[in-house]
Amino acid sequence: MESKLYQNRTFETIDYSEQSLANTEFVNCEFINCNFSKSDLSHNDFLDCTFKNCNLSLATLRNTGLKNIKFISCKLMGLDFSACNSFLFSMNFEDCILDYSTFIYKKLKKTNFTDCSLKETDFSNTDLSLAIFKNCDLSSATFVESILEKTDFRSSRNYAFDPSENKIKGTKVSHTALAGLLQKFDFVIE
Template sequence: MAKVVHLQKTFDKIDYSAQKLSDREFQDCIFKNCDFSNSILSGNEFTDCTFDTCNLSMVKLDKTKLNEVHFIGCKLMGVDFSNINAFILSMSFKNCMLHFANFSRLKLKKTEFEECSIKEANFSETDLKGSAFHRCDLERTVFERSNLESVDFRTAYNFNIDPESNLMKKARFSSSGLEGLLIRHQLLID
């Protein structure tokens, strides 16, 4: 079956919830106010695309390519990114809700997370070198055996990161965020 190719299209207020969309390629497309909740987007390709104020909660992305994809104001609850096609992977997130998202074992170097709520997400064994979490809530998010070298956590909050189980050379923290690095040791900081 030949792939359906969409070039420079805008998809606005379309309800794709609980639908299966496969064998499609989207280049330089914009998705605005679309509902992809519980959809299966497996095997598709998204290049230079923007998802603006979309609901992608519980979407299935197995073997999906995400290259230069920007999520702005999106709800991405329970999304398992760990099974995407990671060959060429580049994403950014701004004002997104990423509760229970799974990014484990991905190479997410220089990924920008800005003003996101990333609660109970999983970044185990993830390479985040050079990434940034600007004003992000990382409550109960897991960083285990991850590469956090040169990651900017200066304005992130509610994180609990064990420096002994992650690579953290040149990671950046504010002095007010140091408590999130010491929780494991049960120190009392006033």
């Protein structure tokens, strides 16, 4: 199958829902108000792209390249980012809904999550060193054997993880979150 290349293009208000898009490379493109819900984005590459007000919920990302991507005000529910191509994998999220997504075994060093909902998101075995969670809701998010070194959770809420099951050197947390970090010890904190 022949591959396609799009550079420096803007795609606006396009409905790709439940469609398959394959062997396409997007470089420095912008997607605005596009619907990718339940679409198959496997085997595509996105480099230096921005998604604004897009819905990618339940899209398939098998071997999808996401390299230096910005998601702004997007709905990204139930995405399996762990299936993405790991080469140059990097993203930042602002005002996004990432509930029920998974990043298992991904390297997300220095990733910024700003004003995001990350309810029940799975970060098991994920490298989040130097990542910033700014004003995020992490209700029931999973952190097991994750690298959280110098990760900043201070302005976020509802996060809980077992310090003995994660690498936490230099992790920044607020004093109000200490109860969630000590949950397994069944302390009574007053």
